Amino acid sequence: MNTIGRLFRTSIFGESHGNVIGMLIDGCPAGIKISENEFTVDLDRRKSGANGTTARKEADVPLVKSGLFKGKTTGAPICIMFENKNVDSAQYERLKDTPRPGHADMVAMQKFCGSNDYRGGGHFSGRLTAPLVAAGVVAKKIITPIKIEAKLIEIHGSKNEDGMEKEINNAIRDGESVGGIIECRVNGLPVGLGEPFFDSFESLLSHAIFSIPGIKGIEFGAGFGCAEMLGSEFNDEILTANGKTKTNNAGGINGGITNGNELVFRVAIRPTASISKEQKTINLKTGKQTGIKIEGRHDACIALRTPVIVEAVTAIVLADLKMLNDIALIERVRK
């Protein structure tokens, strides 16, 4: 299912080398002011161009095809598209029979019986995160004044700026790629987002986060560190009647529900799958192993472009949960 959300519902479509990529947003409240240039800031943060990012340059101009009228959302579905222009598919015809290690080439071929669009990863391409970012911009409007901030805190083991820069340069030099860790903090959350069990806040957020290509892990608050803690260390002392805590090992969530403290989570991002260094794979025609070099345009570190995508996906989940919470609010008022 290429859709997420119960009330604020986003559906992704398109392929890397196809006509367009896009997002259909259903359930957005009417009357929200939005202009196409408001998408620019976040789309620019996702864009390539910086050191360590791909040379494929797309204008990434969002075309709002429906759901907007006189500068405001209408309550009808919002279709946002990006045209694919800077496309070079030649290499992919060559690579067709030699699935790239670390990519979805092999599974896509098997799952879709060879009918998948294999050019540039097709529908699996990281390029589809542009529509994700666009949907995030709409979602951020809905959850104002909640503030989401994601940043890269580690690249290939280095945690300071100089070290990170060096790691990237080394990767570029060696035809390699490097992974990283992003930390996301959200402030201004109300108490009560999420449900016990299957729609716990962590359930819904991790569901969305793992839709971002390349993410291999997520942890909340103390995260994996909790395995080395005692109960008395981990439990957050409650300070006030509205639930503020002294520490924040819970990461802002108890029992699957936001507790009003800062939401903190981290995600691990794998090294870019495409590297120019030679790797081994199988040639599907001969059935024999063969060397492969991915010559196209690729990022040395996709983590560099991922923070704004993590923010977008978080905003999408929060928009949905905020609306669900509004129902509870109004029911309370009635009583």
Add this chain to the structure above:
Amino acid sequence: MNTIGRLFRTSIFGESHGNVIGMLIDGCPAGIKISENEFTVDLDRRKSGANGTTARKEADVPLVKSGLFKGKTTGAPICIMFENKNVDSAQYERLKDTPRPGHADMVAMQKFCGSNDYRGGGHFSGRLTAPLVAAGVVAKKIITPIKIEAKLIEIHGSKNEDGMEKEINNAIRDGESVGGIIECRVNGLPVGLGEPFFDSFESLLSHAIFSIPGIKGIEFGAGFGCAEMLGSEFNDEILTANGKTKTNNAGGINGGITNGNELVFRVAIRPTASISKEQKTINLKTGKQTGIKIEGRHDACIALRTPVIVEAVTAIVLADLKMLNDIALIERVRK
């Protein structure tokens, strides 16, 4: 929403100190042989009794109230219930105004405006994992011969059996609790489970896993370790035409889709929230901080009882995905 799954749908209900806890399973294929005593093995693995687990002993006899006829599933919804018998609610009336640190008491009260059943955590209780395990037993039948095995690989930093035992004994001695890490491995998976983007295998599995109380992180394959790897180290070399790889840093998943290799993931489990050691919290009536000791019956390490729950939840997700995959299969056959 207390329901998970698109085709194999499980809905959880009940409270720790209420009448019953239970699970409603909808979408289970007809004709699956199952008897109430087949639930015993897994329920026993979840049960308390071992060193470091709670003294609250429930018979945990699953009562199948519907959907079973002549020893087989009928295709109609299966309602499985457990009666709560060994209930002692006295303490909870006392604790009502002093929310326990690390528990859902505070958020539940705020989210449900004080109407929540606060006895023993109510609907948030870990006791509801018994129905989860029961649903897992049904799910495991559907996904035969896929094999799921979860085990505890670390407690409070110790990774061997003696060390783990010692950590638990220390915790019991000190009125403390300890966290741990569980690793789950699944073998026999077909290629093709999961979808690109929002229903990636990791999305669906993490969604389900985070419904288990106390889980603070999940990672697949190399997991957070990927942040310290180079692309050439991380990418799994493809060995055969059906996708077997030399290493398994991907954990059995590419592009959100199972690749036929072993599925490997790990989860971090926080120390039990209830500890007898004094902690500080707020007294909601006086608005002042106060000391609190949780005297009830609690586990020193919930991670001890969690492996079978991780297996159950994994089975539930796999049952759903296997059915979805069957559709693709039959469509292929037709062509």
Add this chain to the structure above:
Amino acid sequence: MNTIGRLFRTSIFGESHGNVIGMLIDGCPAGIKISENEFTVDLDRRKSGANGTTARKEADVPLVKSGLFKGKTTGAPICIMFENKNVDSAQYERLKDTPRPGHADMVAMQKFCGSNDYRGGGHFSGRLTAPLVAAGVVAKKIITPIKIEAKLIEIHGSKNEDGMEKEINNAIRDGESVGGIIECRVNGLPVGLGEPFFDSFESLLSHAIFSIPGIKGIEFGAGFGCAEMLGSEFNDEILTANGKTKTNNAGGINGGITNGNELVFRVAIRPTASISKEQKTINLKTGKQTGIKIEGRHDACIALRTPVIVEAVTAIVLADLKMLNDIALIERVRK
């Protein structure tokens, strides 16, 4: 899928001659006062006992197994069950190989490959409308002060009380059954329930209504009569700025959305499938046609017991839509 609703979600389970029948309600707001005896009025309206209804008498005492605490809903799932006691399955073993005409026997056997519970129609039984009525009672609380009134306006062609009575008596005398038409009117609806296209008010309501066994048609406002009208006759003249109309051919809905006028719809209910008169069917063992007489206890006219079920199902849909509408409301307030 045995579940309906996006926010107020009801899931039905159980079999006619099984252990229990029941309903799981998820998404009910916390804090709603409800006692088990409040179910009595509506359950009594559904009950058998009157002239023309079945002799199977069940106490129909609703057992609320979860989600209720200190007389109020807690926000957790509400499980309501009814025990089956007055069960006589002997006849059904005999009828097993001769599917009853007009019943689901044949399709159930084929769909579930013979694993279905065939006793008394199993999960297909009209007996499962008791949980529907119970869920309706909860839903009616949520939508207060909206008023739903369904009544029987026609039996076997007769539209007045004497005629209807006569039709029923004739049917009883002849071992026959008769159909009827129920009209439902809802007052106090806000403008704005329903969505354009797939979740039009008529879409959602008819979806729910056709889950009631035996319904063969539904029409809104002028209904099928619209096919004989001119545009100028059909269009409802708008009288006031809040949308009150002179006539109500639209039945209270425009473009799939409630317009604030009275909601009016009618449903057609087939004659009870079980009749004592001999009918012809196939003997599945011999492959030959054979005569069949349904000797059990059955209603001469199920339409007699259906109005309260139509109300319940309508209330369930309205509860869901009212909550969805509340979100829109609160968004408006914020602007």
Add this chain to the structure above:
Amino acid sequence: MNTIGRLFRTSIFGESHGNVIGMLIDGCPAGIKISENEFTVDLDRRKSGANGTTARKEADVPLVKSGLFKGKTTGAPICIMFENKNVDSAQYERLKDTPRPGHADMVAMQKFCGSNDYRGGGHFSGRLTAPLVAAGVVAKKIITPIKIEAKLIEIHGSKNEDGMEKEINNAIRDGESVGGIIECRVNGLPVGLGEPFFDSFESLLSHAIFSIPGIKGIEFGAGFGCAEMLGSEFNDEILTANGKTKTNNAGGINGGITNGNELVFRVAIRPTASISKEQKTINLKTGKQTGIKIEGRHDACIALRTPVIVEAVTAIVLADLKMLNDIALIERVRK
């Protein structure tokens, strides 16, 4: 929610006078051959041009923006768009404050607080049935060789061709519009589509059918006529071991599940809301009643263009149910 379906999921978007109208199809199996010109036959049947249909002529060229590669579906979402070109919005600025009787103008304004796109009915426009028809073309491919045939059987009370023609001519002459009845027959259905209760076949089909603008009623088999029948007349005698019946009052469905006989249902379509004859409405600015003449381009009888839409919507539901049924099939094979 502008989406329908569990497995074959279609999402509609766009506005009458906006940039585009379109459909996003998710869950379509990979490998289905389809070309843009295969849409032509059905789109032509929906097109205006014939006597009694609107003068607004749109080329209605479907643009497949994603999900198609080398002439086959890829398994990724299929986005089909139609550009709006022949747009004349001038009149709608004039009509803005005088909601048209029988239209959604009034409810749209209230529901969306005045932010709705009011030009030509915006997202409520019958023009959005073009994407519905396109989705139907894809769905029909999936359900081959099932055959769906809908036809107009009554216009303004006339049931023969000459009479119907005359009714339309009269309506045109008088600046009026007329309603009609469409009958749809489906052959080749397998036994077993649909579920007991909430996903009964009638529930799912009526849900979809009522998303077509202008439909006021639906009935299956004997339909409303069942209210005048005896049980012995209504019940369909079973003739063979695979469930063929002598009569078909059930319309091909028992207990909410297809029984392998012909599916038969009828829908009532209201007279076109737009008529040139003067009508009364309210002027929202003055608060006073006023006369209104709808001068645009409109159909005298929308029912003329609706049969192919009824077929499309039926195909969409059947595609979804066929896939669901495939799961059951494969489970059977395994046993």
